[in-house]
Amino acid sequence: MDRVLLRRRGDAVAVHEGDGTVTEVPADGLPALVRARAGVRWVWDDTTRWYPALLAAGVRVERCTDLRLCAAVLRRSPHAARGPAEDPGWAALEPVTAGDPALFDLADPADALDPVAEDRRQQAVLAASPQRARLGLLLAAESSGALAAAEMTHTGLPWRADVHDRLLTGLVGPRPAAGLRPPVLEALAGEVRVALGTPDLNPDSPAVLLRALQTAGLPVEDTRSWTLERFEHPVVAPLLEYKRLARLLAANGWSWLDTWARGGRFRPVYLPGGVVTGRWASSGGGALSVPVQVRPAAVADDGWCLVVADVAQLEPRVLAGMSADTALADAARSADLYAGMVDAGVVATRAEAKVGVLGALYGGTRGESGRMVPRLARRYPRAIGLVEEAARAGERGAVVSTLLGRGSPVPGAAWAERDADLGEAPEPGGRDSDRARRAWGRFTRNFVVQGTGAEWALCWLADLRNRLWRLGEERLGEERLEERPHLAFFLHDEVVVHTPAELAADVATEVRAAAATAGRLLFGTFPVDFPLDVAVVRSWADAG
DNA sequence: TTGCTTAGCGCC
DNA sequence: AAAGGGCGCTAAGCAA
Known part of the structure; x- marks a missing residue:
């Protein structure tokens, strides 16, 4: 597959081919160039600086490498081999949003960076990684997420x-x-x-x-x-x-x-990789906390449907997979993992199962949650062992990592901040710092699971994005993204697809197929299921 | 006036 | 019923 790097040069764009050839096109000629070269992996400094204009010109990109996001992953990953030093400008580079002055600013800090050198550096770091395949998958998924995020802002969620x-x-x-x-x-x-x-x-x-x-x-x-x-x-x-x-x-x-729902669409700005764990953040409009109360206003266009899909109990399933805990994976064979735990006789009620699992994932020590965790540890030693080990590592000040290799931050300034956050008066005998260490252990405990869950969701989203595009090609022959079935919203473990009504059943099939693909990408042949709740509805509120 | 923190609460 | 992890947003309240 061709990798072609794009670099802004004033009003022109330098096009760096894989064989070293460099040509230049005027910036307004870029959409035609990209459209003509389907299948290329476009390498660029930052998707938010390139993709919105292409989408506005009606051009969809199949795959890319987002150097800003990949640099962020490699900077923290314990699986990234040491190589040439990174230009600190990459860490300082902020994503831009439409209307952002930086977009039109002649002094965009991105222009001071050398994407060719950075791409070469990242390729070398990846090639030398002992976990090359997993890290490569993570970089590809992260970049694909950047494309999906830009597309969802472009198309928006239909909002009445x-x-x-x-x-x-x-x-x-x-x-x-x-x-x-x-x-x-x-x-x-x-x-x-x-x-x-x-x-x-x-x-x-x-x-x-x-x-x-x-x-x-x-x-x-x-x-x-x-x-x-x-x-x-x-x-x-x-x-x-x-x-x-x-x-x-x-x-x-x-x-x-x-402010946010003009022209019949809610267009949140997603920030892929915006959370340390790898979850997305958002900026403006509170996209990641749209209250259930207002979801009735998300209504498909006439003749269209929303396909709403979410994963039941993503994080415990991910934990079963990453720890290869076959007993927990057995419970996960059920559409309701908690019910599966009851059926296996591990706990008496679904409520106990839930509170116990949440306690294991978050580090609950008190109340019913604290009492349940030891019982889970006897039955699921590998799964509980994995999160306990992550917690101990965090308490020691060590770095932990997700399945694909996203690393946790080192507890430096953050450690001190957490101390202050607790708002406790300093106590003699070091008890205050014990408290801070345990708090950091709860963070690293959750990091490995939340972060791997985010990786599963990214793979799901990336595969679904391509499936929806192909479905629109085969069944509609439409050219534009917004005329085909497309992702309209994404929230950690839930997607909303906006689709012509006649394709809704096919979309539901693709959503499930993409989930199965994500499971295989992360866990290979290990038998852990990711069942989805899928609803074909007119309004978001009618799902679930 | 702007910019920051805090309290409170929405989402996963 | 709250706890345990991760966020963003608003109004209030204060500092500069």
Whole structure:
């Protein structure tokens, strides 16, 4: 397969062929060039600096190498062999978003970097890695994720502002003028003020509210919902309702609609690799925490459907695979892993299974969770052993890694930060640093599983992206991405595909096939299943 | 005015 | 019911 590197040269683009030939094309000729060379792996500094313009010109890229993301993976990976030093400019390079001044800035820091040298360096590091295949897969998956992210921002998630508006109006009354509360919230605020005897209270201020609650005789130290729920007092019911609605309005109310859901699409900005574990982050619009409450507004276009798919219990399944724990994999043969554990007689109830597994993944030590973990350890020694070892490594200050080789950060400044985060007064005898070490151990324990889960999801997404493209080619013959079945949303272990209705059943098949591919890519022939819940729906809210 | 932290809560 | 890991976002509140 051809690898062709693109490098910006003022208003032109230098095209570096694999054989060393370099040609130049004007920047506005790039879409035609890329379109004409299907199958090439395009190598570039940063997908966010190249791909949006290509997509806007109607050109889809099949595969790429994103040097910025790959450099970030290699920088941390314990499987990356030492090689020539990396230009620190790569670590400082920030992704850009549409409308970002950096896009049009003549002084884009990306232009000061040498992508040819960096590509050569990365190839050498990879070639020398003792885990070349896994690390190579990770780099390919990470780069493919960058393409999928740009495409999802380009196509967006279909979003019906009228449905969203009716939903808000039904809950809080008509949209008020700027700076005012809608009627239902104003009424609830009034009830709260009466119940507390504070006519001027602003319930949006936690500090003021806390003092008012204490003055009214409630022995509370904070104003969290689950704290308030414990008390029988006339203020509790209206205050909880106020907080629930005020939260919705602040996070996903009318101003969210104005800002993020224009033109019938919600276009979040995804940040692949934005979380240390390898999960994506997002920027703007709160894409990764769209409340269930507003999901009815995500409605497919006329004649189209949403295919919503999520993996049940991704992380324990990933743990079974990466630890080659056949007993846990047996439980995972069931569509409900927790039910599988009950059937195997490991625990008595599904609730015990769940709390035990979460305790093992997160490092729970107290309560029911702490009591369950030893029982799981007897039954699943390899799986529990793997996360326990990751926790011990973290406590020692060692680096841990995911299955494909993403490395955890070294506990340096972060270690001290966590100390401060705990907010505890320093104690004599080093107990404070013990606490920090255990906290870091919980982080590394979760890192290996959350990170490998993210790798599975990336492989799933990458394979599905190609399957959907081919499906559109074969069945529709449409040229443009947005006219074919396409990824519309991605959230850790869930995808939403927007598809012409007549292809929905085929899309469901491809979604499952891609999950099977991801399992094989990560775990080979080890028998661990990744069953999906797949729903073909008009609205996102109708799934699950 | 801008920029930062904190409290609180939404998602996985 | 909360705990244990990872995030982003908003309003409030404060500092500069």
